[in-house]
Amino acid sequence: MNNDATLNIMMICRYLARGSSIFLFLAISLLMAVVLVVFLQPVGILSHTTQTSSLSPLAQVALITIAGYLTVFLSRLILFLVARHNALAPMAFGLWLSIELMVCVALAVFFAWIVSGCGPVKIGPLAGDMLLGNIGIFLFPNIIAFQDFRIHELKSQLRQTAVIQQTSQPSPRLPDQHINFYERGGRLALSTRCSNVLYIEAADNYANIHYINEGKEDTFILHNSLKDIEKDCLALGMLRCHRGYMVNVENVKLMRKERGNLLLEINQTSRTIPVSKSYASDVIRFFSASNASAPLSGPIPVI
Numbered sequence: 001m002n003n004d005a006t007l008n009i010m011m012i013c014r015y016l017a018r019g020s021s022i023f024l025f026l027a028i029s030l031l032m033a034v035v036l037v038v039f040l041q042p043v044g045i046l047s048h049t050t051q052t053s054s055l056s057p058l059a060q061v062a063l064i065t066i067a068g069y070l071t072v073f074l075s076r077l078i079l080f081l082v083a084r085h086n087a088l089a090p091m092a093f094g095l096w097l098s099i100e101l102m103v104c105v106a107l108a109v110f111f112a113w114i115v116s117g118c119g120p121v122k123i124g125p126l127a128g129d130m131l132l133g134n135i136g137i138f139l140f141p142n143i144i145a146f147q148d149f150r151i152h153e154l155k156s157q158l159r160q161t162a163v164i165q166q167t168s169q170p171s172p173r174l175p176d177q178h179i180n181f182y183e184r185g186g187r188l189a190l191s192t193r194c195s196n197v198l199y200i201e202a203a204d205n206y207a208n209i210h211y212i213n214e215g216k217e218d219t220f221i222l223h224n225s226l227k228d229i230e231k232d233c234l235a236l237g238m239l240r241c242h243r244g245y246m247v248n249v250e251n252v253k254l255m256r257k258e259r260g261n262l263l264l265e266i267n268q269t270s271r272t273i274p275v276s277k278s279y280a281s282d283v284i285r286f287f288s289a290s291n292a293s294a295p296l297s298g299p300i301p302v303i
Contacts, residue, residue, distance in 0.1 A: 011243045013093040014204045015149045017083035022076045024148060028141035029072065033065050036137060045112070045133065048126035052117030060115040067111045068104050068134065075100045084205060101138075105130045153243065153278075179236045181209060183223045190220050194236050198251050198266050199273055202226035202244040210269065217269050241283050242276045255287060 015021055036042060043057035053060065079096060082088070088096070108130040113121045179197060181190040192211055201208040207229060209220040222229070230240060238246045247264055254265040255275075262275035262283070275283050 009090045011202070012146070012149055013088055013090050014083065015152065016145055017079055017088060017093070018205070019080055021145050021148065022080050025141045025145045026073060026076060028144055029138055030069060032137045032140060033069050036133075037062050037065050042133065045126065045129040046116060048122040048129065049112055049116035050119030050121070052119045053115055055115055060112070063115050064108050064111045068108050068137075071104050071107055072100065072138070075103070101131075101134060104134050108134070177236070179233070181207075181220070181222050181224070181229060184228070189222055189224075194248065195250060197238070197248045198269055199248060199271070200226060200229070200233065200238065200246040210271070212268060239283065239286060241279050242274055245273050247273055249286070252287075255283070 016025075037058070041058055041061070043061055046057050046060060051057075055063075075096075079088075105127055109121070109123060109127050112126060112130070113119075177194050178191055179194045180188055183189045190209060192213075196212045198210045198212065198217065201210065202225070203221070205223070205225055207222045207224055207226045209222055211218060211220065226244070226246065230238075230246065233246055234240070237249050239249050240246050241264060247266065251267040252264050253267050256263055256265070262280050264273040264275060264283075266273060
């Protein structure tokens, strides 16, 4: 898998671990659980237990479902808190969801044994039914959350395309013009000359500002997302080239292809910035228009 595809998967995982995505998942999961208990009434899963409880089968199923939902709620809350400070790798994210599912099934079997009166239980068949039930409840919310991510990315690309079209005839800016970066809440966190900014990298709920400080490359960790600062940066010469990156067009020294992938080399750093396929045509169009209208820092060669 190439670096571009790996980063795309990482962006999906980070988006699904955001508070809004988790809230959407939990809300739809709750709705699915209510529909399952109220309308489908899957009391058949209790056929694997010995009934000595005074509770009705429907009440038992409701209690088991509530316990499972609370388990998932707690798991996603912990996931959100962990992801706020540490970016989860795709493998770690998948492992988390797998463990979450196994814990839900184990607790569902345990609660089925408790609410049925603690009699003999056929653990294997009961665990199998619980597994299918959990997959049925949580599969649809996960699909919806992923589609929400796709819609979010599509809107972002449409906004980027609109800005590219508006700036197809770029106008020179003053070399000493400043760019300000604000944290969430509007507090000014970093101000520097536009020409000092090299590129901006997404890091979940943070953005890493890579810039020149006293002649050397430095990094400032901004408590704000790339999405939130994008619209202000685009007006000051920053160009979105990837879901996870923006570059300062004045500091792009070379654009080249390597193994079918488009890459940008940046002044004063050895870092090579990938251009995703969804942004490639816009990036090429931008620099083509810049070359045709006397760019400030010379033509950008494409190899």
